[in-house]
Amino acid sequence: MSNSTSESASSSPAFRPIRLRLDGTAILVNAQDQDSGEISVANPSIALPPLAKSMTDWLAIFCEIFWQRHERCVSVLLLLDLATRRWSFEVPAQRCSRDASCWTARYGVSADPSRKPVLAGTYQSRLLAENEQVSDAVPPIPGAHFVHVIEQTCRGVYTFLRIDEELHALQPQVLIVDDLEAMMAECRPRVRLL
Numbered sequence: 001m002s003n004s005t006s007e008s009a010s011s012s013p014a015f016r017p018i019r020l021r022l023d024g025t026a027i028l029v030n031a032q033d034q035d036s037g038e039i040s041v042a043n044p045s046i047a048l049p050p051l052a053k054s055m056t057d058w059l060a061i062f063c064e065i066f067w068q069r070h071e072r073c074v075s076v077l078l079l080l081d082l083a084t085r086r087w088s089f090e091v092p093a094q095r096c097s098r099d100a101s102c103w104t105a106r107y108g109v110s111a112d113p114s115r116k117p118v119l120a121g122t123y124q125s126r127l128l129a130e131n132e133q134v135s136d137a138v139p140p141i142p143g144a145h146f147v148h149v150i151e152q153t154c155r156g157v158y159t160f161l162r163i164d165e166e167l168h169a170l171q172p173q174v175l176i177v178d179d180l181e182a183m184m185a186e187c188r189p190r191v192r193l194l
Contacts (some may be wrong), residue, residue: 014105015079015119019049020142020163025159031082031118041119048120049085050177051078056123056146061087061156063125063148072096075103078121078144088117099127100137121145134158135167144175 017032027048059076064072067133074096079088094103105119113180121143128134138160145160159175161168 001054003152013060015077015117017105018080018118018120018142020161021045022163027163029082029118029120033042046082046085048081048175051086051087051138051144051175053176054178054179055087055089056157056172059123059146060148062149064122066096067125067150070096070132072098073101073127073150075101075122075124077103077105077119078123080120081117087120100124100130105141110190119143124148125150127151135160137168138167 019030021028021030022157028045029048030045039065062076063074066072075092075094077090078091079090080086081088088110092103092105119141119158122139122141123146124137124139125148126134128137134147134149138146140162142162142164145162147160148156149156149158157172159170160173161170161175
């Protein structure tokens with residue numbers, strides 16, 4: 001089973017896709033028009049904000065617990081509110097198998113369509129087939145993608161950025177900010193260790 005989007009017969013709308021582009025060292029993001037696929041003029045380009053490490057850590061724990069309980073892979077949509085520049089996520093409707101999941105990009109129960117978040121990536125667990133590359137597991141949509149490999153001998157999370165048809169393997173710190181370390185540094189002046 002491959003990891004891909006699927007359209008549902010549901011009447012709920014789909015999350016808007018994004019378009020990414022590189023501008024020097026900055027990664028810029030724009031929302032695409034749902035129907036035409038063109039860049040939305042209502043939303044100017046913004047720099048792709050980093051994801052909080054606490055979120056990716058939580059998603060890693062979720063994928064591991066899901067695997068331990070069900071021995072099935074699972075996917076999570078990474079949503080970006082372009083107005084607030086904040087990330088959120090949603091576990092979409094999906095079919096979960098032992099090696100992958102097949103999901104839909106339609107709004108689910110917990111998403112608030114009035115906020116109009118964009119689909120800006122995925123976090124997914126995968127059990128790779130023999131000779132399958134981790135990069136083969138990345139969905140064909142633009143955005144930040146994390147592939148959580150479920151292996152007995154070599155578990156790990158791999159980070160990718162898809163810009164149009166190009167897939168870039170990245171070091172995690174390119175897309176993730178260590179918000180826990182920032183909190184430790186920020187609170188240190190107020191904390192006295194005995």
